[in-house]
Structures are given as C-alpha cells and as structure tokens.
Amino acid sequence: MRKHRFLNRKKPKNEDLALQITAMADIFTVILVFLLKxxxxxxxxxxxxxxxxxxxxxxxxxxxxxxxxxxxxDSVLLEDxxxxxxxxxxxxxxxxxxxxxxxxxxxxxxxxxxxxxxRNPAASKDAAVLTQxxxxxxxxxxxxxxxxxxxxxxxxxYEEYKLVxxxx
Amino acid sequence: MPKLxxxxxxxxxxxxxxxLAAIIDCFVVLITYLLASASFLSVAVMxxxxxxxxxxxxxxxxxxxxxxxxxxxxxxxxxQIMGDANRKIEIPDEGGSWNFAAFAEHLKSIKHEFPRLEVxxxxxxxxxxxxxxxxxxxxxxxxxxxxxxxxxxxx
Numbered sequence: 001m002r003k004h005r006f007l008n009r010k011k012p013k014n015e016d017l018a019l020q021i022t023a024m025a026d027i028f029t030v031i032l033v034f035l036l037k038x039x040x041x042x043x044x045x046x047x048x049x050x051x052x053x054x055x056x057x058x059x060x061x062x063x064x065x066x067x068x069x070x071x072x073x074d075s076v077l078l079e080d081x082x083x084x085x086x087x088x089x090x091x092x093x094x095x096x097x098x099x100x101x102x103x104x105x106x107x108x109x110x111x112x113x114x115x116x117x118x119r120n121p122a123a124s125k126d127a128a129v130l131t132q133x134x135x136x137x138x139x140x141x142x143x144x145x146x147x148x149x150x151x152x153x154x155x156x157x158y159e160e161y162k163l164v165x166x167x168x
Numbered sequence: 169m170p171k172l173x174x175x176x177x178x179x180x181x182x183x184x185x186x187x188l189a190a191i192i193d194c195f196v197v198l199i200t201y202l203l204a205s206a207s208f209l210s211v212a213v214m215x216x217x218x219x220x221x222x223x224x225x226x227x228x229x230x231x232x233x234x235x236x237x238x239x240x241x242x243x244x245x246x247x248q249i250m251g252d253a254n255r256k257i258e259i260p261d262e263g264g265s266w267n268f269a270a271f272a273e274h275l276k277s278i279k280h281e282f283p284r285l286e287v288x289x290x291x292x293x294x295x296x297x298x299x300x301x302x303x304x305x306x307x308x309x310x311x312x313x314x315x316x317x318x319x320x321x322x323x
Contacts, residue, residue, distance in 0.1 A: 021188040021189065021192060022188065024192060025188050025191060025192060025195070028192065028195035028196070028199060029195070031199055032195055032198055032199055032202070035198075035199060035202035035203065035206055036202065038202075038206055039202055039205065039206065047209075048209070054209075054211070055298060055299045055302040055303070057212070057214065057302050057303060057305075057306040058212070058306065059212040059213055059214040059306065059309070060212060061212070061213045061214055061215045062213070063211075063212075063213050134213070137298050138298065139297065139298050139299035139302075140297050140298065140299070141297070141298040142294060142295050142296065142297065142298075143291075143292035143293065143294060143295070143296040143297075143298070143301060143320060144294035144295065144320055146298060146301075146317075147218075147317065147319065147320060150218045150317065151218070154218055159217060159218065160215065160216075160217055161215070161216050161217065161218065161317075162213040162214070162215055162216075163213060163214045163216060163302060163305070164211055164212075164213050165211065165212055165213070165214060165302055165306075166209060166210060166211055166212075167210045167211065167212045
C-alpha cells in the first residue's frame with residue numbers, strides 16, 4: 001500500500017534572520033541625541049514625587065543645579081531626604097522653634113550647607129547659585145507652610161527661590 | 169582583520185568593516201541610563217525672592233511707589249499702592265473664582281502710570297493654597313521684572 005503523503009510537509013529551510021543592525025543603529029542614534037539634549041538642559045534632576053501635584057504656569061527662567069526642597073502633604077524633603085514631617089501640609093506644633101521655623105528643617109539646612117561647603121570648598125561654584133533654592137510644592141500647600149519653609153531657608157542664606165511649575 | 173585588496177598600481181588598501189554590534193552595545197547602555205534619569209515632565213521655574221517678615225514691601229529704589237498684593241481665600245484680591253500715590257484697589261471674585269484678568273489689567277495700568285516700578289510684593293492668607301499664588305506671581309512677572317513673597321495677609 002502506497003503511503004499517501006497527503007501532507008507534503010517539507011522541513012522549513014533554516015533561513016538566517018539577518019538583523020538589520022544598521023537600521024537599529026540609526027534609531028538608537030536619534031533616541032540618544034534626544035536624551036542627551038534633555039540631559040544637557042539640566043532639568044533631569046527635577047523629578048517630583050508621585051504624590052506631588054505641581055501648579056501650572058508659564059515661565060522661562062533658567063533652571064540651575066541647586067538645593068531642592070519638596071513640599072508634599074506629609075513631608076518636606078531636602079535633596080530627596082526627609083527633612084521634616086507634616087500633617088496635612090501643616091507643621092506639628094511641637095516641631096517649631098521660638099522663631100516659628102521647624103527644628104528638624106533647620107538641622108537639615110545646616111547639614112545641606114555643610115555638605116555644600118565640603119563639596120565646593122573653594123567656592124568654585126557660582127556664588128549666586130549657593131543662595132538659590134529650588135521649591136517643588138504641591139499646589140494645595142498653604143501659604144503659611146510655604147512661608148515658614150522660606151523663612152527657615154532664609155536663615156541659612158537662601159534668599160532667592162525658584163518655584164518649579166509645570167508648563168501649560 | 170583588515171583585508172588587503174590588490175590595487176592595479178601595486179599599493180595595498182586596507183578595507184575594514186565597521187563592527188556595529190559593539191556600537192549598539194554602547195548605545196543600549198547609554199540609552200538605558202539616560203532613560204532612567206530623564207524627566208518627561210515639562211517643567212519650568214519662576215524666580216522670586218522673600219521679603220523680610222518685618223517689611224511688607226520692598227522699596228522700589230527708582231519708582232516713587234511700592235505695590236503690595238494680597239490674596240484671600242474667598243478669591244478676593246487687593247492691590248495696595250503706597251508712596252507718592254496712596255490707594256487700594258479691591259478686586260472681587262468673579263462668580264466664586266479668581267479674577268486674574270482684572271488683576272493683570274490693574275497691574276498693567278499701574279506699570280503704565282509708574283514705569284519705574286520694578287518689584288511687587290505678593291502675599292496670601294495663611295490658608296491660601298499655593299496654586300493661585302503661583303498664578304498671581306506669573307501674572308505679576310509679565311508686568312514687573314521682580315516679585316517678592318511677603319508675610320501672610322491679614323483680613
């Protein structure tokens with residue numbers, strides 16, 4: 001009996017899948033140029049936390065690499081480290097000193113200043129930048145809390161503030 | 169290994185093949201790093217200063233007036249002009265929301281009347297949210313070069 005091979009199955013030929021590396025290099029070059037461009041503008045360090053909702057505004061001032069403070073509903077972060085705890089955007093009453101500034105926030109500013117001095121002993125960094133503070137505050141932050149933090153910052157020489165906003 | 173190709177003149181040329189695989193490896197590492205550090209939010213900054221607690225206004229050296237703006241939780245705004253011209257401009261709310269258009273118009277007319285005005289001090293009530301304050305600062309910065317944040321406003 002003849003075997004009918006109804007299905008003439010032929011083994012598929014092993015085709016070498018030629019990877020189009022040239023095209024991949026083109027794509028990677030474009031992506032790399034874009035990312036390098038955004039990296040060079042200096043805004044990569046500004047990454048607000050997921051629970052932080054920045055206000056919207058249009059602004060065009062220059063972003064600089066300076067000390068960053070983040071204000072959310074339950075904490076104040078200084079350079080991404082917990083500086084002070086908040087309760088619904090308010091400082092705890094027993095955390096305030098006689099001048100109205102928070103004790104732990106003052107300590108955090110002192111530590112930040114020391115770190116800056118040890119990093120730049122010759123003050124090679126632009127002197128103006130050392131008096132600037134980047135402020136990332138949630139849009140529901142009460143003015144009293146913001147003012148308290150700015151006063152605390154002012155005690156340690158931070159006199160100019162850069163309010164970070166989302167462009168419309 | 170570069171291969172020599174025979175040249176009619178007898179000089180050997182070196183042909184070489186570009187090893188794209190190594191370049192791709194470098195690109196993958198670089199792109200991974202930059203993607204991890206990239207911020208895809210469109211952020212900008214506004215420069216402000218803070219007025220000392222005792223001074224509600226910062227004197228404009230060349231201008232003959234000082235301007236202070238107070239924002240209240242009930243969406244009212246008040247512009248106080250002190251110095252050569254003393255007056256208060258009350259801006260009521262507009263249907264329960266902020267009337268920033270009127271605020272911008274008033275500031276423009278003040279700047280037109282006193283071209284040397286350079287600083288405006290903006291303050292808010294203690295419980296005023298940050299969002300309208302930023303909006304007021306944005307509008308003020310379109311009119312005057314510098315904005316300062318003052319002490320909390322009193323009713």
